[in-house]
Amino acid sequence: MEPSKLIKENIKDDVITPFSLGRNSVRGRIFKSGNVVNNILSQHEYPEKVNVILGETIALSSMLGSALKFDGKFTCQINSDGPINLLIADFKTPGSIRAYAHFKEEKIIADTRQLLGNGHMAMTIDQGHEMENYQGITQLKNGNLVSSAYSYFQDSEQIPTKLFLACGKVKYYGQKEKWISGGIILQKMPNQDNQTIEDNDLWNTTTHLLDTVTYDELIDLSLNAEDLLYRLFNEYDTTVYSPIKLKHSCQCSKNKIESLLKSFTEDDIEDITIDGNIVIKCEFCGKDYKVKR
Numbered sequence: 001m002e003p004s005k006l007i008k009e010n011i012k013d014d015v016i017t018p019f020s021l022g023r024n025s026v027r028g029r030i031f032k033s034g035n036v037v038n039n040i041l042s043q044h045e046y047p048e049k050v051n052v053i054l055g056e057t058i059a060l061s062s063m064l065g066s067a068l069k070f071d072g073k074f075t076c077q078i079n080s081d082g083p084i085n086l087l088i089a090d091f092k093t094p095g096s097i098r099a100y101a102h103f104k105e106e107k108i109i110a111d112t113r114q115l116l117g118n119g120h121m122a123m124t125i126d127q128g129h130e131m132e133n134y135q136g137i138t139q140l141k142n143g144n145l146v147s148s149a150y151s152y153f154q155d156s157e158q159i160p161t162k163l164f165l166a167c168g169k170v171k172y173y174g175q176k177e178k179w180i181s182g183g184i185i186l187q188k189m190p191n192q193d194n195q196t197i198e199d200n201d202l203w204n205t206t207t208h209l210l211d212t213v214t215y216d217e218l219i220d221l222s223l224n225a226e227d228l229l230y231r232l233f234n235e236y237d238t239t240v241y242s243p244i245k246l247k248h249s250c251q252c253s254k255n256k257i258e259s260l261l262k263s264f265t266e267d268d269i270e271d272i273t274i275d276g277n278i279v280i281k282c283e284f285c286g287k288d289y290k291v292k293r
């Protein structure tokens with residue numbers, strides 16, 4: 001990856017910015033999205049509590065998916081027995097994201113505590129054409145996305161990882177209030193042969209410094225990635241790479257819907273048949289598909 005020549009271009013919205021610290025032994029990404037996240041969340045019209053956690057899932061999926069070294073898809077799926085049953089955020093390289101949630105409305109209103117109950121978090125990497133999918137599954141930890149992601153990295157990838165996620169509504173002067181989601185991740189690169197004591201020290205120090213990042217900094221669109229990195233790690237050698245532009249796009253198509261229908265039972269098909277047509281809605285983008293029975 002080439003170090004960024006765009007540093008002074010000041011891109012702040014809908015970007016994932018990769019960076020490294022020290023001698024490349026610690027790598028990271030910063031995610032910040034206003035337009036795209038606001039677009040996805042506004043379109044679904046979910047309760048605010050669901051928006052917050054779906055916005056954070058989008059940040060997580062985008063930061064992990066944008067690290068793929070090949071063309072493919074990264075999906076983070078969370079299933080739980082809590083008020084929110086399902087969260088899916090689907091990232092396709094180089095920068096497309098889509099997401100949706102399922103929840104029990106009455107429980108969301110009544111339950112002010114934990115929205116995710118017991119369940120699991122699955123991370124799936126789809127490399128496309130005839131390649132086997134890779135999937136890592138971990139138990140949900142304390143109904144918390146970040147703790148669950150840590151146990152995923154511990155169980156599946158064994159890469160020391162530290163991350164923060166945030167999503168909230170922000171109102172900028174003269175603009176309508178909008179949803180903004182942000183995140184930052186640090187990972188210690190698994191390069192055992194060359195790992196030095198300094199690299200371990202760097203990891204320990206920089207993860208402590210990362211603890212000082214605030215919720216406001218993560219969702220502040222006026223603060224670009226370079227400035228945030230300077231605030232956090234100014235004493236360390238920071239390299240910023242070309243940012244990845246995020247966009248909201250769904251990859252649904254009639255062909256994909258038709259092949260999905262093959263996995264449905266006769267009864268399922270009966271339930272969604274209207275006047276001889278199977279009617280099915282894409283849960284990601286809300287588009288209706290009609291297929292002749």
Ligand SMILES: [Zn+2]
Pocket residue numbers: 250251252282283284285286287
């Ligand atoms: Zn769609």
